Amino acid sequence: MTALPVLYSFRRCPYAMRARMALWISGTVCELREVKLSAKPPEMLAASPKGTVPVLVLPDGEVIDESLAIMRWALARHDPEHWLAGDDHALIDLIDGPFKHHLDRYKYPDRYQHEPGIDRIDHRGECLAILSDLNFRLSDRAQLLGERRSLTDIALLPFVRQFASTDRLWFDAQPIPYVQDWLEDHLASPLFRQLWASSRRGRRAMRRCSSGLRRPSPLPPSAGWLSQPLRTCLRERVGRGDGSAAPA
Numbered sequence: 001m002t003a004l005p006v007l008y009s010f011r012r013c014p015y016a017m018r019a020r021m022a023l024w025i026s027g028t029v030c031e032l033r034e035v036k037l038s039a040k041p042p043e044m045l046a047a048s049p050k051g052t053v054p055v056l057v058l059p060d061g062e063v064i065d066e067s068l069a070i071m072r073w074a075l076a077r078h079d080p081e082h083w084l085a086g087d088d089h090a091l092i093d094l095i096d097g098p099f100k101h102h103l104d105r106y107k108y109p110d111r112y113q114h115e116p117g118i119d120r121i122d123h124r125g126e127c128l129a130i131l132s133d134l135n136f137r138l139s140d141r142a143q144l145l146g147e148r149r150s151l152t153d154i155a156l157l158p159f160v161r162q163f164a165s166t167d168r169l170w171f172d173a174q175p176i177p178y179v180q181d182w183l184e185d186h187l188a189s190p191l192f193r194q195l196w197a198s199s200r201r202g203r204r205a206m207r208r209c210s211s212g213l214r215r216p217s218p219l220p221p222s223a224g225w226l227s228q229p230l231r232t233c234l235r236e237r238v239g240r241g242d243g244s245a246a247p248a
């Protein structure tokens with residue numbers, strides 16, 4: 001059987017989420033290994049000593065250990081929704097940089113007690129200011145860069161979700177209706193919902209692996225991890241007997 005890329009991931013990690021959504025839409029079949037951040041597998045650390053997820057290890061040994069690089073790699077292989085046409089580095093940097101800085105201090109104030117000055121409510125306000133700009137942007141279009149979702153929407157989504165879920169009642173009461181609708185629509189999409197089902201399968205596979213029962217197996221063609229066109233493609237190839245799974 002053809003070796004699959006291995007993705008080390010953590011279910012609730014926003015970086016891993018965006019990488020997984022790009023892999024999924026690109027139809028890239030991976031072996032998903034859900035890890036515990038407190039007990040990272042030695043083979044993941046050997047591949048990427050910096051110890052963050054996501055990490056994608058390709059069959060030829062190449063390692064991609066930055067979420068945006070994984071997204072761009074996957075979409076360069078196959079980009080059925082033309083996400084790469086919407087790769088807005090400035091907007092992504094705004095969320096990965098200042099927004100994430102304030103989000104961490106709003107969500108995990110205990111971790112930043114040593115930092116003098118502003119408190120978590122101020123950090124929440126800084127995030128809201130950034131989301132207000134996104135709200136303005138979304139006032140005349142369905143997605144951040146136009147009418148169709150793009151790499152930028154998907155790269156930002158898990159962080160906006162994390163901010164919203166820190167205090168959902170407060171978030172829902174803020175005057176950012178376009179951001180709220182955008183978030184709801186994305187969270188309800190099959191693309192986002194498949195993340196949870198495939199994570200459960202990935203965790204079960206890792207438990208079987210660490211208990212010595214068997215190696216983690218690639219997610220089956222029926223898994224939500226695979227896109228519908230790819231599932232069809234897989235069935236066809238399996239039917240032909242070559243068993244290969246990578247999209248063109």
Ligand SMILES: N[C@@H](CCC(=O)N[C@@H](CS)C(=O)NCC(=O)O)C(=O)O
Nearest residue numbers: 013014015037051052053054066067
């Ligand atoms: N710049 C990295 C950041 C990844 C990252 O920080 N992931 C977190 C989990 S959300 C992590 O693995 N942290 C290491 C740890 O908590 O031990 C990327 O985009 O992939």
